[in-house]
Amino acid sequence: MASLEIVLGSIRLANPVIIASGILGTTAEGIKLLYDMGAGAVVTKTTTLKSKPGNPNPTVVSTPSGLLNSMGLPNPGIEEMSREVAAACSEGVPVIGSVAGSSINEFIEVAKRFEETGVVGVELNISCPHEKVGLIGQDCRLTYQVVKSVKDSIKTPVIVKLTPNVTDIVEIALEAEKAGADALTAINTVKGMAIDVNTGYPILGNRFGGLSGPAIKPIAVRCVYEIYESGVKIPIIGVGGISNWRDALEFFMAGASAIQIGTALMKGYQVIEKIKRGLIRYMKKNKLENLNQIIGLSHKRC
Numbered sequence: 294m295a296s297l298e299i300v301l302g303s304i305r306l307a308n309p310v311i312i313a314s315g316i317l318g319t320t321a322e323g324i325k326l327l328y329d330m331g332a333g334a335v336v337t338k339t340t341t342l343k344s345k346p347g348n349p350n351p352t353v354v355s356t357p358s359g360l361l362n363s364m365g366l367p368n369p370g371i372e373e374m375s376r377e378v379a380a381a382c383s384e385g386v387p388v389i390g391s392v393a394g395s396s397i398n399e400f401i402e403v404a405k406r407f408e409e410t411g412v413v414g415v416e417l418n419i420s421c422p423h424e425k426v427g428l429i430g431q432d433c434r435l436t437y438q439v440v441k442s443v444k445d446s447i448k449t450p451v452i453v454k455l456t457p458n459v460t461d462i463v464e465i466a467l468e469a470e471k472a473g474a475d476a477l478t479a480i481n482t483v484k485g486m487a488i489d490v491n492t493g494y495p496i497l498g499n500r501f502g503g504l505s506g507p508a509i510k511p512i513a514v515r516c517v518y519e520i521y522e523s524g525v526k527i528p529i530i531g532v533g534g535i536s537n538w539r540d541a542l543e544f545f546m547a548g549a550s551a552i553q554i555g556t557a558l559m560k561g562y563q564v565i566e567k568i569k570r571g572l573i574r575y576m577k578k579n580k581l582e583n584l585n586q587i588i589g590l591s592h593k594r595c
């Protein structure tokens with residue numbers, strides 16, 4: 294029997310396909326729907342203490358190589374979000390609360406409020422390329438401080454979402470692990486921009502945005518591979534451009550214990566079941582019983 298069950302530290306999930314933060318996941322109904330469509334867990338939209346309107350429009354532009362967004366973390370604030378998340382958790386949905394803040398105290402406060410709702414974990418967004426929080430994940434000392442402060446304040450597992458917009462993602466990953474992170478998510482979007490050649494103006498209201506979708510998959514796979522190779526002991530969740538089971542498999546072989554999907558959901562939620570079915574088929578064909586037999590496989594080949 295091929296099983297898709299996975300363990301991320303103390304988080305046990307029926308399958309490894311997690312919904313990435315930001316695309317969906319702001320209402321209880323929406324979160325429950327994604328779970329009913331087969332997701333192993335759902336990460337909420339990144340949430341701050343107070344509501345945030347986000348960046349000026351336009352905030353999304355489609356480019357030939359992927360989607361560029363500069364949403365600016367629009368969210369209703371933790372007060373409203375915690376009501377929605379608590380409702381989803383009470384129906385048995387494994388929810389991961391995505392946390393951001395403008396200070397360490399705000400990170401702690403939002404994480405604590407998520408903990409009260411019954412989430413299975415919190416994911417610290419220190420990596421958004423079009424928001425100040427993204428600067429945290431580019432600095433070892435700040436990463437350590439934020440992760441350690443949240444870890445010291447809650448019992449719920451803490452996942453740290455990393456940015457590829459650094460010279461060396463491994464040193465940030467190791468710092469997050471040293472600060473007590475229970476798992477790492479790699480990667481957030483890749484910083485980019487687009488210019489309207491008729492006017493010369495940058496297209497996004499915020500000028501800079503984050504690229505997502507298939508174009509960033511090789512970058513994300515490389516990041517997961519390098520982090521795994523560095524010898525981190527905590528599990529890695531791979532994300533970036535995954536749209537089918539083969540993409541997912543690449544991430545497992547690079548060293549991911551679970552995966553997240555974001556942009557691919559825009560073509561329909563069926564992608565969740567398609568990825569799961571493809572993985573099961575592959576495992577049966579290769580007489581594999583669980584995903585542990587694939588995780589990090591490509592490291593043994595070199």
Ligand SMILES: Cc1cc2nc3c(=O)[nH]c(=O)nc-3n(C[C@H](O)[C@H](O)[C@H](O)COP(=O)(O)O)c2cc1C
Pocket residue numbers: 313314315316338339360362364366391418421454480481482504505506507509532533534535553554555556557
């Ligand atoms: C429209 C949009 C909004 C996003 N918002 C968030 C967010 O609120 N928090 C976060 O951590 N990542 C956010 N992301 C990044 C995704 O979670 C993911 O890391 C990234 O898009 C790469 O995965 P993908 O190629 O499967 O989309 C967002 C991405 C998109 C496209």
